[in-house]
Amino acid sequence: MKNTVVNSNAHLSIMSKKTSKWQILWKQIVKHKYFYLLMLPGILYFIIFRYAPMWGLAIAFKDYSPFKGLMGSPWVGFKHFIDLFTYDYFYTLLRNTLVINFMSLILYFPVPIILALLLNEIRHDVFKRVNQSIIYLPHFLSWVVVAGLTFFMLSTDVGAINKLLNSWFGDTFAFLSNDNLFWLIVTFQSIWKDAGWGTIIFLAAIAGVNPSLYEAAVVDGANRWRQIWHITLPAIRHVIIILLILRLGSMMDVGFEQIILMLNPLVMEVGDVFDTYAFTQGILRGDTSIGVAVGMFKGIIGLIMILGANWITKKFGNEGIM
Numbered sequence: 001m002k003n004t005v006v007n008s009n010a011h012l013s014i015m016s017k018k019t020s021k022w023q024i025l026w027k028q029i030v031k032h033k034y035f036y037l038l039m040l041p042g043i044l045y046f047i048i049f050r051y052a053p054m055w056g057l058a059i060a061f062k063d064y065s066p067f068k069g070l071m072g073s074p075w076v077g078f079k080h081f082i083d084l085f086t087y088d089y090f091y092t093l094l095r096n097t098l099v100i101n102f103m104s105l106i107l108y109f110p111v112p113i114i115l116a117l118l119l120n121e122i123r124h125d126v127f128k129r130v131n132q133s134i135i136y137l138p139h140f141l142s143w144v145v146v147a148g149l150t151f152f153m154l155s156t157d158v159g160a161i162n163k164l165l166n167s168w169f170g171d172t173f174a175f176l177s178n179d180n181l182f183w184l185i186v187t188f189q190s191i192w193k194d195a196g197w198g199t200i201i202f203l204a205a206i207a208g209v210n211p212s213l214y215e216a217a218v219v220d221g222a223n224r225w226r227q228i229w230h231i232t233l234p235a236i237r238h239v240i241i242i243l244l245i246l247r248l249g250s251m252m253d254v255g256f257e258q259i260i261l262m263l264n265p266l267v268m269e270v271g272d273v274f275d276t277y278a279f280t281q282g283i284l285r286g287d288t289s290i291g292v293a294v295g296m297f298k299g300i301i302g303l304i305m306i307l308g309a310n311w312i313t314k315k316f317g318n319e320g321i322m
Contacts, residue, residue: 056070058070059292061080062074083290084294089272089277093274094274096272097254098252105248105251107188108195111191112195112196112197112202113236115135115195117202117228119199132199135195135196136196138192144257147261150262151176154175161175176262179267182271189262201239201243205236209235238318245310248305251302252297252301254273254274254275259275260275274298281294
């Protein structure tokens with residue numbers, strides 16, 4: 001009887017603790033209701049467009065037919081993943097995807113940081129805003145427009161650069177059909193289009209640096225370069241690290257629209273990536289299962305890279321993303 005009473009009291013104690021936790025949570029929600037209302041559109045976006053469609057990942061493990069539906073399609077296990085890994089050009093797809101992303105990481109990632117530092121040094125407000133508007137503008141152009149501009153700059157027939165080369169040297173150069181230049185061209189396209197837009201976060205981080213640190217540095221005789229190196233960069237280091245970790249998570253993602261617009265038969269060997277392969281197999285050939293398997297494979301590798309980069313960052317004493 002005594003044991004029964006003790007167990008009953010323990011159960012009531014646990015229940016009361018759970019109830020009190022829910023009450024505290026609800027009070028916090030009511031107290032900060034306007035903040036939660038501001039978060040609601042973002043939360044709904046992720047629920048509707050990110051989490052709800054995850055049931056479709058089961059297609060990767062089935063021989064999916066749109067006529068039979070997801071439930072009626074036969075289960076084939078890891079067959080599509082095995083087909084992907086044994087595909088003759090799998091390592092070519094992997095190489096192209098990783099090389100394009102590593103080039104973007106090395107050449108593109110530092111550019112927004114440098115631009116943000118340069119913009120922060122402009123003291124004339126009107127001139128600064130004009131420059132910001134100019135470097136933001138390419139971000140709002142579609143990749144169709146960017147690919148068209150690239151064609152009119154580098155094309156052998158109508159390209160402005162080739163017209164100059166022809167007038168100066170009497171010859172032209174096939175930029176767009178040269179497989180040695182494809183990776184560089186798509187990387188510099190990304191830099192031109194999005195580097196300016198990427199400065200927004202870094203400028204916001206720089207704006208949060210305590211001005212008294214710069215004043216103390218001036219008193220100590222530090223010039224502008226010293227101030228940037230010893231104050232600005234250390235102050236925004238955590239932002240740089242977080243964005244770098246997030247960037248590593250998308251190492252298997254290459255801008256599909258950009259690549260598909262720049263591809264031609266002469267550069268297919270260096271331009272064909274997982275995104276274009278999934279499009280070819282899943283959309284053009286109707287093999288939806290292999291397309292979903294490719295997407296799932298990319299997502300798993302991205303998750304592993306984020307967790308690995310976050311773990312390494314914390315090992316070196318820096319703040320990670322979780």
